[in-house]
Amino acid sequence: MPVHGHITDAVKAPDLVRLAPHTVLARFETLKVYAALGAVRTLLERGTIAPGQTVIDSSSGIYALALAMACHRYGLRCHIVASTTVDATLRTQLEVLGATVDQMPPSDDLRLDQERRVRRVRDLLVERPGLHWMRQYHDAVHYTGYREFADLVAAALPGRELTVVGAIGTGASTAGLVLPLRQRGVAVRLIGLQPFGSVTFGSDRFQDPEAIIAGIGSAIPFGNVRHELYDTVHWVDFRHATAGAVGLLRDHAVFAGLSTGAAYLAASWEAARHPEQTFLVIGPDTGHRYSEQAFARHREFPDHRTLKPHQITDLADLVPPWSVMEWRRRRHDHPVPPSPAARQESPK
Template sequence: MPRPPTHGTVSPVPVIHDHVTDAIKAPDLIRLGPRTVLARFETLKVYAALGAVRTLLERGTITPGQTLVDSSSGIYALALAMACHRYGLRCHIVASTTVDTTMRLQLEILGATVDQMPPSRDLRLDQERRVRRVRELLGRRPGMHWMRQYHDAIHYAGYHEFADLVAAALPGNELTVVGPVGTGASTGGLVLPLRRRGLSVRLVGLQPFGSVTFGSDRFSDPEAIIAGIGSSIPFGNVRHTLYDTLHWIDFRHAVAGAVGLLREHAVFAGLSTGAAHLAACWEAARHPARTHLVIGADTGHRYAERAFARHREAPDTRTLKPHQITTLADLAPPWSVMEWRRGAGPPGSLPQPPAAGEEFPT
């Protein structure tokens, strides 16, 4: 049921920002329950793109006017295009088949050039095509700088600012962060500085079925369009030993979580946020003394037709519960949960820590 209205707080002094990235990088913090808070982003990866680009400029690795290139399924592409707009850089995006017209038009108007992969229901093929295309571009135009959001730990740097915000807004020593794994940078970049403050922070990661990152690649979820939550190829930026618990959630359950979030809290967010909301409800019921922070990576607009249009089919989240497992051999759709206990990655994971020159920030 909807919560009775409460009086919000209004900043007495409005802030005028010099660039839109300053206005949208920080999330809105929205209470979902007594000890559960949503960090709702318009586009989460603005922190990653700004931090990475700023650091590269400071180091002299890139210079104004240079072209930055990377592969993206959507929200990193927009974040990188905005960072390039801010710092006077050119941008080239090799876009996933999942990037919609609205996103592509924004990228083009921002001045980015876009290569979009042909339609495909095979996300592994889509990712492999994108990486191959980036390598082709670098071979022809060696002056481009490949941002390597999946592998270069420089993308951790921008999330220190998010960690400062969380520490100030949610004081206390018992915090659980619930968020999509994706490239590993957002959850890792938040949790590392919080733990270095001496806080007791549990990290709960979300994965789709079919992702190699935490060993669900033997499954296939043909409806899955949960961009940014998992991967069909190993990512160097995923630090498996940071994660305490993993939830694997299929498309239909993620839709249920997103629809439930909109019905119960009037928050229109993407499917990775829906999956995180569903997992956080279950986690909060089991650990009521801890504060749970749900990472809401983006809005729900790009999922409107393929997910929210089916809202009448979505089950009530209160009727759903995961299959609790102790080994990956027991993993099964539609929703499984396992205590990872900060263990190493499954077979086929990239070595941790990353190669020399790509150390995780301290």
């Protein structure tokens, strides 16, 4: 067993857990350590940022911690514009690591929360020109760290057609994993998870009043999402995602977040239909921040094995609480935010 020089090396790699004969969970403490380390290292190598400089970004949770840890490792300062969903435990971790934190006021509207965060980042860039905006939502530099994850997957799961099931979120983790695998000739099918209310794959006309599935969807377009990489998309509401997470804990003693629960739910249904494939379920974080709002209510949720999605062929037919559509690697055009330079030049 290696002795690591920094904690980020210890936590970045997943534990691979077999859930079924042909289904494996990649269980992370915090998946986005790969993204933050890869991005920071690459930007330092390019000379885009320098040791001692302050980097800034917006986050709903696990990227904030990952970025603060990467800055700790490489001697950078870190400023986080945090979602209202960031809890006291995480905020304390960030502050002890040396990060400064701007947290948005309480809000039941996650779209408003996200818009407030982006607006605050823009204001700070004007006030403090020396800041470097990491732009986890739009800068493809966040793909780079996941190549190491792709190497692990290729070595651990050779030989069969592979299906990756993961939350779409910023788009970086699924793209960063699947692109290197496909480039080396691995036949990879990609299934993405979305919540209702996200603009990323056209469910923004819906509202999920209980939704706290951080990191799975978006209220604004993300430049890092490459729609043409996805073969299938599942839209899952809070109750179904929680049923999946509770089922994963009951079935396999794995305590993971709600995006993992949604992925487990979708993968279980898909694996029954495609027994010839190996399924890799991405579990980006633990379940601790969902303890009170989701897991404490575990008796309220149905057995995930009794649930089935509504199968659709057109976004016009999308309906809660769970829909699935063969996306077939199509584009999905929507306005992509302009570059930071263009933003600073445009009138406010």
